Amino acid sequence: MTQNTTGGQDPARRGSPAGEATGTAEGQAPAIDRGTDAADGPAVPTRPGPDAAGPRAAAADAGTDAVTCAGLAYAFGETTAVDGLELSVRDGEVFGLLGPNGAGKTTAIRCITTLLPVPAGMVRVFGHDATRERMAVRRLLGYVPQQLSADSGLTGRENVALFARVFDVSRRERAARVGQALAAVDLTDAADRLAKTYSGGMVRRLELAQALVSAPRLLILDEPTIGLDPIARTSVWEHINAVRAATGMTVLVTTHYMDEADQYCDRVALMHRGRVRALGTPDELRTGLGERRGTAKNGELPTLEDVFRDIAGSGLDDQSGDFSDVRSTRRTASRVG
Numbered sequence: 001m002t003q004n005t006t007g008g009q010d011p012a013r014r015g016s017p018a019g020e021a022t023g024t025a026e027g028q029a030p031a032i033d034r035g036t037d038a039a040d041g042p043a044v045p046t047r048p049g050p051d052a053a054g055p056r057a058a059a060a061d062a063g064t065d066a067v068t069c070a071g072l073a074y075a076f077g078e079t080t081a082v083d084g085l086e087l088s089v090r091d092g093e094v095f096g097l098l099g100p101n102g103a104g105k106t107t108a109i110r111c112i113t114t115l116l117p118v119p120a121g122m123v124r125v126f127g128h129d130a131t132r133e134r135m136a137v138r139r140l141l142g143y144v145p146q147q148l149s150a151d152s153g154l155t156g157r158e159n160v161a162l163f164a165r166v167f168d169v170s171r172r173e174r175a176a177r178v179g180q181a182l183a184a185v186d187l188t189d190a191a192d193r194l195a196k197t198y199s200g201g202m203v204r205r206l207e208l209a210q211a212l213v214s215a216p217r218l219l220i221l222d223e224p225t226i227g228l229d230p231i232a233r234t235s236v237w238e239h240i241n242a243v244r245a246a247t248g249m250t251v252l253v254t255t256h257y258m259d260e261a262d263q264y265c266d267r268v269a270l271m272h273r274g275r276v277r278a279l280g281t282p283d284e285l286r287t288g289l290g291e292r293r294g295t296a297k298n299g300e301l302p303t304l305e306d307v308f309r310d311i312a313g314s315g316l317d318d319q320s321g322d323f324s325d326v327r328s329t330r331r332t333a334s335r336v337g
Helices: 055-061 105-112 134-138 156-166 171-184 200-212 230-247 258-264 282-293 304-312 323-336
Strands: 067-076 079-089 094-098 123-125 141-144 218-222 250-254 267-272 275-280
Touching (some): 067 105, 079 105, 079 275, 094 258, 105 123, 105 218, 105 250, 156 171, 156 200, 171 200, 171 230, 200 230, 230 258, 258 282, 267 304, 275 304, 282 304
Parallel strands (some): 094 250, 218 250
Antiparallel strands (some): 267 275
């Protein structure tokens, strides 16, 4: 992932949490939660509930949002990437962070994932301060960056096992977790093939398995379907929604595909020049623009792309990242295409 700037719901359409994670005894494989119907949900790694981490962790998690950004600011030299960002992501929702290249989305994501340092109190993940409690925050996260993270010289199983080690999954649970993560994204049959033989959609699903192996409460996806054809994009989202429905995890995603945000996100924030310019459900934002344009009464609602263009204005063409942004995006797209 390269950063070169400084950076209601329809139940039939959007998934809803269908199960709760359960704890495991020492030395046993992690529990599998398949939701309300064991025949329908995927087998996915699950983590113990907050009480298992102690009273302090339980108190931090109780009644809190998944992500809270309060006045988040970050600059690279003289260039401001994130400018006083105010953002709240609710526990269990799919939240879309939209904006052009250079809007500050990836910088904000890197602050939330503790990859960039910020002053204390600006970012909290399930109540944990991303500055003072970095390791506690990292243990709650699964992260799929925009640039590819899978190693083409390893098999799918080896890639996921590597991430299990990185996320400190216990050795006794590791094999079961890896198998569950691969099964959750429908890669069991291809698990022992080299990743370089995978299609673009399979590579992205493999990266999703890598992020899921630690049983995260918050899954962060930075442009997860970039460079994929429409069928592969749909497949990736189907697996994301299936895992979310089975575990109840929160999903924070950035995307340039407005149709994806409209179809799959419970709420979206439109970000431009380091700040959130509009926030709400896709229907609320489209209806709001239709009312401002006077077309809502006729049932002629604009698209989410229309809303984005309305928010970004003429600055969209002039503030869409730099040469390195374009190079990075094209490199990723070419590798999964």
